[in-house]
Amino acid sequence: MGQEELKRMLDFFKGLADENRLKMLGLLANQEYSVDELATLLNLKPPTVSHHLTKLKALELVEMQAEGNTHFYHLNISTLSAVNKLLLTQERMASLVDDIEGNEWEKRVIRDLFDGARLKTVPTNTKKRAVVLKWFASQFEYGVRYQEAEVNEIIKRHHPDWAFWRRELVGARLLAREKGVYWRIPEEGSKS
Structure with a gap:
């Protein structure tokens, strides 16, 4: 709401x-x-x-x-x-509590799965993985075009398997890719 x-x-x-x-x-x-x-x-x-x-x-x-x-x-x-x-x-x-429940749960997932800015483990739970993907997507700015090497470098700061997370971000439609160039896709309802 x-x-x-x-x-x-x-x-x-x-x-x-x-x-x-x-x-x-x-x-x-x-x-x-x-x-x-x-x-x-x-x-x-x-x-x-x-x-x-x-x-x-x-x-x-x-x-x-x-x-x-x-x-x-x-x-x-x-x-x-x-x-x-x-x-x-x-x-x-x-919907009065959508933001509260969602944000608090997501914060807890991030706290549990990350050690500082490093992802400790890849979650097998689909909902938790979606939270991690959303977090990874937040490391990219809207409106900026990234070369594949830049995307890999940003992901490597947080997890060694950059290729896995890059594919997941594209598969989840959080990043778009065309000819080795990536950009962040705005979330539904976002004004970005």
């Missing part, structure tokens, strides 16, 4: 993190009410109700309709549905 989506989700839940606002939404889900009617039903002062309604309007959860000098509020069902589809899915909730 991106920072903007995370901020939107946090704003949404902060806006709902009030008992009176939740009660207002419950009432407005059934019918329209004026500020005075909501104040009476919730045993609040009208300015307090107006304050809460302003927060709910900012989230686009309620809409207002004027009839003369009286403003009537109702639940905005389309926003509620959109929020449900955008934020409150199992996939979205799981």
Whole structure:
């Protein structure tokens, strides 16, 4: 989940993190009410109700309709549905920790398999090998063309079997090769 989506989700839940606002939404889900009617039903002062309604309007959860000098509020069902589809899915909730779980696990794999900048052993586990390949790919800059000898030299700094890792990097589509020249391929979703 991106920072903007995370901020939107946090704003949404902060806006709902009030008992009176939740009660207002419950009432407005059934019918329209004026500020005075909501104040009476919730045993609040009208300015307090107006304050809460302003927060709910900012989230686009309620809409207002004027009839003369009286403003009537109702639940905005389309926003509620959109929020449900955008934020409150199992996939979205799981994506809250994608970066945390992935990064921490990858860091641990690197710590376990490397002694400083030297790879101690070639992992047989496919997921761990993918982490090592990603790490090797990070040793190459985007937009730079490398001669094969340069690629070999960079890999040799970290493991003696440079030919194996060079082939693996190309096979994993982390490096591209054409006529003895190599370059780093941007990862999906990367802006590089």
